[in-house]
Amino acid sequence: MIEKLYHYSTEDETAVEKIIMDDNVHYIHMVFNKDKGLPEHFSNSNVYMTIIRGVLSIQLDDQDIHKYSKGDIIQIPYQTKMNVKNLHEEVLELIVIKAPAPPHYQAK
Template sequence: MVEQIFKLTGGNDKVVEKIILDENLHYMHVIIKQSDGFPEHYTNAVVYMTVVRGIVSLQLDDQDYYAYPAGTVLKIPVNTKMNLNNFNPETLELILIKAPPPDVLPE
């Protein structure tokens, strides 16, 4: 086999899984229930975020929270302050891609 195969976890329970971590990119799959999220942090790479289902509520740098529905793809610059939450009753599912990955960013 030439290709590599990776599987994503399904369901509605909280999941933060690192699917691919290599020299080209970091590919992560996230499922978050209502009233959950990530602690405030600064992005350590350019983040490409795809909202697969639900609505993500994001506060970036000093902006207000904005809500992005399923089907939205966001590009978030490196070193951006981020608050990510699910304020909605529907389960939130995201794909996060960091490219280039943090360990190969130029200084």
């Protein structure tokens, strides 16, 4: 078999699944219920977030919270402060792609 097959959860429980973590790309599936999200952190690569369902509430650096919904793809530059949350009733589901993979960046 030439291709490699990956799976991700189709459940509604909060999860952060690191699906592909290789030298080229990090591909992460995330599911957050209301009031769940990630700890505040700085992006360690160029980050691309695809909203599969729900509403993403995200604060970047010192901006106000912006909201993005199903069908939106946002790009977040390297070393941007991120605060990622689901502030809504509907389950939030995201695909996060980091490219290039974080090991390509030198620590500052």
